[in-house]
Amino acid sequence: MKTVQIIAAILFLFIHQNSFASEEVVSDGQQLYKTYCDACHGVAGGMDMSKRIAPPAAAVRLHYKGKLKDRQAFIAAVVSWLEKPDANKSLMRGAINRFKLMPPLVVAKEDAEKIAAYLYDGDLESPEGFEQHVKEMHGKKGMGKKGMGNNKTDQESP
Numbered sequence: 001m002k003t004v005q006i007i008a009a010i011l012f013l014f015i016h017q018n019s020f021a022s023e024e025v026v027s028d029g030q031q032l033y034k035t036y037c038d039a040c041h042g043v044a045g046g047m048d049m050s051k052r053i054a055p056p057a058a059a060v061r062l063h064y065k066g067k068l069k070d071r072q073a074f075i076a077a078v079v080s081w082l083e084k085p086d087a088n089k090s091l092m093r094g095a096i097n098r099f100k101l102m103p104p105l106v107v108a109k110e111d112a113e114k115i116a117a118y119l120y121d122g123d124l125e126s127p128e129g130f131e132q133h134v135k136e137m138h139g140k141k142g143m144g145k146k147g148m149g150n151n152k153t154d155q156e157s158p
Contacts (some may be wrong), residue, residue, distance in 0.1 A: 011092070025114050025117045025118075026114075026117050026118050027120050028114045028118075029114035029115050029116070029117045030122055032107075032111050032114055032115045033057070033115050033119070033122075036105060036107055036111075036115065037057065038057075040053050041055065041060065042058040042125075042127075043056065043125050043126070043127040043128070047128065047129035047130055047132075048129075049098060054095070054102065055095040056098050057124055058124050059092075059095075060078075060092065060119065061119050061124060063091050063092050064078065064091055071120055075120060076118075077110070078120075079090070079109060079112045081090050082112040082115070083109070083112065084106055085101050085103070086101075087101055
């Protein structure tokens with residue numbers, strides 16, 4: 001009986017340690033996102049594409065979560081993109097047509113992984129009009145709730 005309790009305690013600690021580590025990675029990723037990404041992919045400009053220089057991060061998350069099978073694939077795709085933006089591996093061809101190819105970013109791979117974890121798990125703010133844009137551009141089915149998860153949504157009524 002004591003062995004079962006010890007194993008349960010070890011599992012509990014392991015799970016919570018990973019949870020705290022994951023929260024720390026997302027928090028670090030949020031800070032890195034603000035440093036490297038927010039100026040172009042933030043909420044400024046709303047959904048008026050003439051006022052933006054890149055798609056909002058909420059749209060990146062929506063498209064990538066909608067097309068990739070899981071968190072690991074998402075993070076790998078974002079890290080690969082940050083290492084070397086390449087139109088042939090983009091999951092957002094329309095964004096490249098509208099904004100051109102993103103210039104290379106000099107960011108350590110570990111930091112790119114944290115940014116990607118934040119994009120996947122973090123509490124991203126959506127630009128004003130984002131939900132309406134998704135409804136209009138992607139129909140009733142949208143891109144699925146899978147891609148919308150954790151977004152702070154705008155307060156615009158449907």
